[in-house]
Amino acid sequence: MTDRHDPGPSDWVFQLTHDLAYTPRASASSERTIADATDRIGPGPVDWAVAVGEELALVIIREVPELGGGQAPFETLRMGTEAATLRALLLLADPAADRAIPEESLLGDREFARRRLGLDKVLRGIRVAHAALTQALMAACQERAAPSERSEQFRRISELLFDFIDEFSSRMTAEYLAEHDRWLTSGAAAREETVRAILDGQPVREEAARDLLAYRVEGRHLAVIAWCDSPTAETPGDLQRAAAELLQLRGCSSVLVLPTGRTTVWAWGDLHAPIPAAAPGAYLYPEGCRFAFGSVRHGLTGFRQSHEDARHAARIVELNPHGTGRVVDYPDVELPALLSADLPALRRFVGDELGALAADSPHTEQLRRTLRLYLRNERSLMAAAAQLHVARNTVTYRVKRAQELLGHDLATQLPEVMAALEATRVLGAAVLRPEANGSHDDPPRHL
Incomplete structure (x- = not known):
């Protein structure tokens, strides 16, 4: 840490708040961390830190995609970037604040080590976050600090973040190496290597794998x-x-x-x-x-x-996280899973086969479900009505309306339409057109 003159707290920090156009997400930090920060700098700056922390995580994944890997790793990363942003605000607001590296950031660092991501990628992620956080703080200072104070505040932001990130990188490196060493000296390392060898299709002796994993691989x-x-x-x-x-x-x-x-x-x-x-x-x-x-x-x-x-x-x-339950079985989603290997192609396929019925709206969802059950029950109106708990005439109307929206003869494309309906059932909005977009960018291939 360099020994520099500190001009005192940055009052503009207490004026921070998130953009009104931004929909606040739940904080990734612990309740205790948020409560402590709110007591010290207020709810507005905390909301700002939550929003900026999410943006930093998105920037890191864009620049270093290996640090992503799905929603759960993203939330762990967001927990670390949010905690670092909060700590930076606390330091700007109070020069005597604790400069210790947030525990939430160290949790993510340990996960990177367990996922065997290279230390060089972790450090690059820190550098990317440093640049993005500096830019966000400079912009906020420009907007809220008095003109006569901006030059000094810009210098303070630059020096504080340089010192903070320097110490942050050192601690993260030490924690990463310690976690990596713990993993290597545990039985977990050997078990994981064996499992990954099997998953990679490498030659593995069944007897040796069974003894190491304590599991019948045969x-x-x-x-x-x-x-x-x-x-x-x-x-x-x-x-x-x-x-x-x-x-x-x-x-x-x-x-x-x-x-x-x-x-x-x-x-x-x-x-x-x-x-x-x-x-x-x-x-x-x-x-x-x-x-x-x-x-x-x-x-x-x-x-x-x-x-x-x-x-x-x-x-x-x-x-489609909102369209599935907590437990999903591959046999129940096998066809959509295979079709969605090329998601842009599947979207085009669904649009071609379903026409206007591919709009993402409650009304077309009702029509798609009725048509799918009607076809799966070998065009039995009574069976579909029983499953939908509606009158037979209601099914008749919905099926007729659904076929009108298809834009082509159902009989000539029956397997394709059924596949498209199954894809929309499982994947929902991921393969549908927004309701406001009533037409294709290109006309369906059947026209």
Whole structure:
């Protein structure tokens, strides 16, 4: 830390507030951290820090995409950038404030080490965040500080952030290396290397893998990927326990659980009997956690394939998080998962096959659901009406209206229309057109 003259607190910091056009998100920091910061600088600056922290996380992922990897890793990263932004504001508001590196930032650093991301990428992320935070603070100071004070405040921001980030980088490097060493000297390192070798299709001796993992790799496997969108101190243990218990509830006699970060778990169950007909419905899931199951597969190849199925199911959840429950099974979403491997192409396919019925609105959703059930029940109006709990005449009207919106003869494109309807059922807005956009950029290929 350099020894420089400090002119005192920056009063403009207390005037900060988030942009009115910005919809505030829940803070990624702990309640205690937010309460302490609010007491010291007020709710407006805290809201500003939450908004800027999210923007910093987005900038980092854009510049260093390896630090992303889904919603859960993003929330962990956001927790760190938000905490760093709050600490910078506290230092600007009070030169005597604690300069210690926030624990929330260290949590993310440890996860980077466990995910085996290179230290060079972590340090590049810190540099990117430093530049973006400096720019945000300079802009805020320009807007709120008195003209006579701006020059001195700009200097203060520059010096404070330089010192803060210098110390931040040193502490993050030390924490990263310590976590990496802990991982290497634990049995987890050897287990993870073996699992990744199997997933990569490398030659692995079944007997050696079975002994190391304490798991029958030659058995019938059911894989699950579990993750939490909002990491908390209790997340790691809760997530591992929940993944194991869910596999056991599905009939697995033994399980292998492998944490791959603070908010993500890979797990496998050795299934000796058929999966129970009724999946557990009353299970108490950890708050904010999701579970994507693969298909049942056999042997070393099945160990890898069931995990790949679970990854496809997890991708479906990421594409439409509000349209899926906490638990998603690959067999239930297999067709949309395969179709969405090329999402832009799937959007075009859905638009071509469904025409105006591809609009994202409650009305067209009702028509799509009616048409899908009508077709799945071999065009039985009575069966569709029973499933929808409406009158037969209502189904007749909806089916007629849906076919009008298709813009082409249903009979000539029946398999394609059914595939498009299934894709919209699972993926929702991810493959639909916004309601305000009533026409295609290009006309459907059937016209």
